[in-house]
Amino acid sequence: MTTQTHPQSQLHPQTVGAIVIGAGFGGIYSVHKFANELGLSVIGFDKADGPGGTWYWNRYPGALSDTESYLYRYSFDKDLLQDDKWKNTYLTQPEILEYLEGVVDRFDLRRHFRFGAKNQVTSAIYLDSAALWEVTTEGGDVYRAKYVVNAVGLLSAINFPQLPGLHTFQGEVFHTGAWPEGKDLTGKRVGVIGSGSTGTQLVTDLGSKVKHLTHFIRTPQYSVPVGKRPVSEQDLAEVKANWDGIWNQVKGSALAFGFEESTTPVMSVSEEERNRIYEEAWQKGGGFRFMFGTFGDIATDEEANETAAAFIRSKIAQIIKDPETARKLMPTGLYARRPLCDDGFYAVFNRPNVEVVAIKENPIRVITESGVVTEDDRLHELDVLAFATGFDAVDGNYRRMEVRGRDGLHINDHWQGQPTSYLGVATDNFPNWFMVLGPNGPFTNLPPSIETQVEWITELVRYSEDNGLKAIEPTEQTVSDWGDTCTELANMTVFTKVDSWIFGANIPGKKPSVLFYLGGLGNYRSILGDVAENGYRGFELTRAGEPATA
Secondary structure, three states: OOOOOOHHHHHOOEEEEEEEEOOOHHHHHHHHHHHHHOOOOEEEEEOOOOOOOHHHHOOOOOOEEEEEHHHOOOOOOHHHHHHOOOOEOEEEHHHHHHHHHHHHHHOOOHHHEEEOHHHOEEEEEEEOOOOEEEEEEOOOOEEEEEEEEEOOOOOOOEOOOOOOOHHHOOOEEEEHHHOOOOOOOOOOEEEEEOOOHHHHHHHHHHOOOOOEEEEEEOOOOOEEEOOOOEOOHHHHHHHHHOHHHHHHHHHHOOOOOOOOOOOOOHHHOOHHHHHHHHHHHHHHOOHHHHHHHOOOOOOOOHHHHHHHHHHHHHHHHHHOOOHHHHHHHOOOOOOOOOOEEEOOOHHHHHOOOEEEEEOOOOOEEEEEOOEEEEOOOOEEEOOEEEEOOOEOOOOHHHHOOEEEOHHHOEHHHHHOOOOOOEOOOEOOOOOOEEEOOOOOEEOOOHHHHHHHHHHHHHHHHHHHHHOOEEEEEEOHHHHHHHHHHHHHHHOOOOHHHOOOHHHOOOOOOOOOOOOEEOOOHHHHHHHHHHHHHOOOOOEEEEEOOOOOOO
């Protein structure tokens, strides 16, 4: 990416206390904590024209959080919680975006942000002698700050496969992660490529609206109902009356989805009881609840996992009327990817205008000006081709910037295809450089993890300022040990036994690696507390005037 610089800005860069990159849940909360609580001068940057992060860009039809509404929000301000309202058990993209915009205005944060394409951060370079980060934007503006907080998003660097002939297609091409606002596809012939959470939501929504929908699916996945229902005033009042209990449970749990994770082994109950529990979870809804709220070993034991997989397969066979369509959509093998849920995905294939193409057995040969040609020589004529092909998750956005730490070390050279961190918030050789949802952070409902990390980073910065520290960074050994811990935990699960974006396997050429801490939010919070209570054990803390020892 070529960046034109402003000479005057280069000569006299503005220096602030902290720079925050990103304006989603993490960036918004970071700016609030740094500006309104620490009293630091802070600037936030985002290439979008407003706040929202993932929820600014993912405007595709059917976009929905799979966390229940009462937990897909901040918990740091009780008045905010009491003022909040929601109509259904799950929030749509417009509702989440409206909520985040409201938080920005409520806490007077908009004045700290710089929005728009010219404010996309293109580089962040550590100046060793000054112990400052120099940050440059697409527009050429240069800023310096002691601290940088990267809230660039777990799922925001889009993955756009380059299929042969795509450039010749005369119709419209979209990616769900950069969907044009207000785009209406009613009456169009639409092809959707991608079968994860996003593809499932898009297909479910479009099926009843478009003239014809073709779902090109490579790997059928297990999905259960989301359980979206209206919320009554009584429901709302009961939740608000029990905020403290709810959030204490969430922050002490493993997944932070609001239910108690089961510890009951699958094989400890009869088949009849097992199916009753699965049916109850199916009716209640929620992908994480089905995998983790029913039994305690679905994610760790293959025999137990197969019982859950078989139950879901039986439901698919019941829902889809055409046996051949059911066959193409039927997952096989382990139920071991991010647990999905939907609002009627399988039923949409009973519509006469919706079909599925299994591209493992009938691959896409080429894209032509009028549509997609598969290996059976059939031309699928399309007006729109929509890619729901996900993201270069976790570390993708870091790699797309020029980030250089001590002695000019580039982040790509430092990570060498295996992103590392300590606690998911910092990495060695990059002083005063923090990450929200960085590699090897907790695998949970995201807002509680974001709050946990931002609050912890804020207290570390407060400690730094109170004690006259120049630089904070984890030691190489600490980072290595944390990576070993995350790998050990991951290897205890079935998740490592399938290709998944959880390990970066969806990106061609990307070396699969452990990207999450799978020990649960409650344990993670305990570890963070212990590190802080022991003088930030594992970090090199350099005082002004001292040489760096990391």
